[in-house]
Amino acid sequence: MNEHETIPAWHRPTRIRFGPYVASVHTAEGQLEEHELGQIEWGGHDPKIHLKPGMSWVQERSTLIHEALHLADDAAALGLGEEGVQRLEFALMELLDKNPSLFYPLT
Numbered sequence: 001m002n003e004h005e006t007i008p009a010w011h012r013p014t015r016i017r018f019g020p021y022v023a024s025v026h027t028a029e030g031q032l033e034e035h036e037l038g039q040i041e042w043g044g045h046d047p048k049i050h051l052k053p054g055m056s057w058v059q060e061r062s063t064l065i066h067e068a069l070h071l072a073d074d075a076a077a078l079g080l081g082e083e084g085v086q087r088l089e090f091a092l093m094e095l096l097d098k099n100p101s102l103f104y105p106l107t
């Protein structure tokens with residue numbers, strides 16, 4: 001698959017669930033600073049995850065995993081912080097890329 005293909009190739013989840021959280025996923029313009037790819041807008045048990053519109057699906061997936069890890073970090077008190085979340089994001093992306101059968105059922 002072409003890395004620069006945009007999202008229809010990838011089915012972006014509309015919600016990310018972890019622990020008490022059900023976060024909705026948004027890609028509207030104007031929600032993020034210029035340099036940001038993603039951000040969580042915290043608010044009770046239904047925070048919003050904002051993603052920069054127009055990213056490649058590979059970048060968007062990585063960014064969404066990053067934001068989902070922030071949810072997990074908070075809900076499960078993992079103590080990752082920004083640096084730990086970033087390192088785990090990259091580790092998960094490498095595992096996913098090199099071992100797809102670890103994550104997807106074989107057809």
Ligand SMILES: [Zn+2]
Nearest residue numbers: 066070082085
């Ligand atoms: Zn972060």
